[in-house]
Amino acid sequence: MIDCKIVKVNSVSFKYEKEWAIKHANFTVDKGQFVAMIGPNGSGKSTLVNLILGFIKPNIGSIQVFNQSIKQFDDWKEIGYISQQVNRFNGGFPASVLEVVKSGLVSRLGMFRFLKREHTQKAIEALKIVEMEKFAKAKIGELSGGQQQRVFIARALVSDPSLLILDEPTVGIDAKHVNDFYDLLGRLNKKNGITLLMISHDIGTITKHATHVVCVNKAISFQGTSDEYKQFNKQNFTHVHEHMDQQLIHDHVEVTS
Numbered sequence: 001m002i003d004c005k006i007v008k009v010n011s012v013s014f015k016y017e018k019e020w021a022i023k024h025a026n027f028t029v030d031k032g033q034f035v036a037m038i039g040p041n042g043s044g045k046s047t048l049v050n051l052i053l054g055f056i057k058p059n060i061g062s063i064q065v066f067n068q069s070i071k072q073f074d075d076w077k078e079i080g081y082i083s084q085q086v087n088r089f090n091g092g093f094p095a096s097v098l099e100v101v102k103s104g105l106v107s108r109l110g111m112f113r114f115l116k117r118e119h120t121q122k123a124i125e126a127l128k129i130v131e132m133e134k135f136a137k138a139k140i141g142e143l144s145g146g147q148q149q150r151v152f153i154a155r156a157l158v159s160d161p162s163l164l165i166l167d168e169p170t171v172g173i174d175a176k177h178v179n180d181f182y183d184l185l186g187r188l189n190k191k192n193g194i195t196l197l198m199i200s201h202d203i204g205t206i207t208k209h210a211t212h213v214v215c216v217n218k219a220i221s222f223q224g225t226s227d228e229y230k231q232f233n234k235q236n237f238t239h240v241h242e243h244m245d246q247q248l249i250h251d252h253v254e255v256t257s
C-alpha cells in the first residue's frame with residue numbers, strides 16, 4: 001500500500017530558550033486533506049509550522065515531509081507557504097503585482113528572466129483566483145495590507161504546490177471576501193487536489209470547510225475529522241457546562257445554607 005503521508009510529526013518537542021513551546025507533538029497530514037490547525041494564542045501553532053517548514057529544528061523527535069526526513073528533503077517547491085505577517089512592501093517598492101506573482105515561479109524554473117508568455121498567463125490566472133487581476137500592473141507597494149496578502153496567496157499558487165501551508169491567511173482580508181476565500185481554498189483542495197494545512201482562529205468557519213482538525217496546546221490535544229471534532233467539542237462543552245452547573249449548585253448551597 002502507498003503511504004500517502006504528506007507531513008508526519010513524530011514525538012516532537014521544541015524550546016526557544018528555557019520554555020517548551022511544543023511538547024511530544026504527534027500528528028500527520030495525509031494527501032488530499034484540508035487540515036485546520038487550531039489552538040489558543042501562544043499554544044505553538046506557528047512554531048509547529050516553522051518546524052514543518054524546516055525554519056527551526058526539533059530538540060527532540062523527527063519530522064517527515066513527502067515521506068522523507070526533513071533533514072534530507074530539498075524539493076521545497078512542492079510546499080507553498082503564506083505567512084501570518086503581511087510582508088508589507090512600502091510605497092516606493094518598484095515591482096508590479098504581476099512581477100511579484102511571477103517571482104513565485106523562480107524556485108520552479110530557476111531563472112526569472114526566462115519566464116515565458118504562458119507563465120505570465122499563469123500568474124494572471126493566479127491573480128484571478130484571488131480576485132486581484134485588475135491590479136496586475138499596479139505597484140505592489142501601493143496596495144493595502146489585505147490586497148498584498150492576496151497577492152502573496154497568488155504567488156504561492158503559481159508554482160502549483162502539492163501542499164499549501166497557510167498561517168492565518170485571512171488576516172487583512174475584509175469580511176465580505178473571507179467566505180470567497182474559504183470557497184477558493186475548498187476548490188483548490190477538492191478540484192486541484194492540493195493538500196492544505198491552515199492555522200486559523202476562526203474556528204466556526206474553518207471547521208465548516210476543513211476535512212480534518214488538529215488542536216494544538218503544546219501537545220496535540222485532538223486530531224480527527226471535522227465531524228469528529230464537532231462531536232469532541234460538543235462533549236467537552238457539555239462536560240464543562242455540567243461541571244459549571246454542579247459548581248453553581250455547590251456555590252448556591254454554600255451561600256444559602
Ligand SMILES: Nc1ncnc2c1ncn2[C@@H]1O[C@H](COP(=O)(O)OP(=O)(O)OP(=O)(O)O)[C@@H](O)[C@H]1O
Pocket residue numbers: 016017021039040041042043044045046047048
Ligand atoms: N522567536 C521566539 N522566541 C522566543 N519565544 C517564542 C518565539 N516565538 C514564539 N515564542 C513563544 O513560543 C510559544 C508559542 O508561540 P507560537 O507563536 O508558536 O504560538 P501560536 O499558537 O502560533 O500563537 P498565536 O495564535 O498567538 O499566533 C509562545 O509562548 C511564544 O511566546
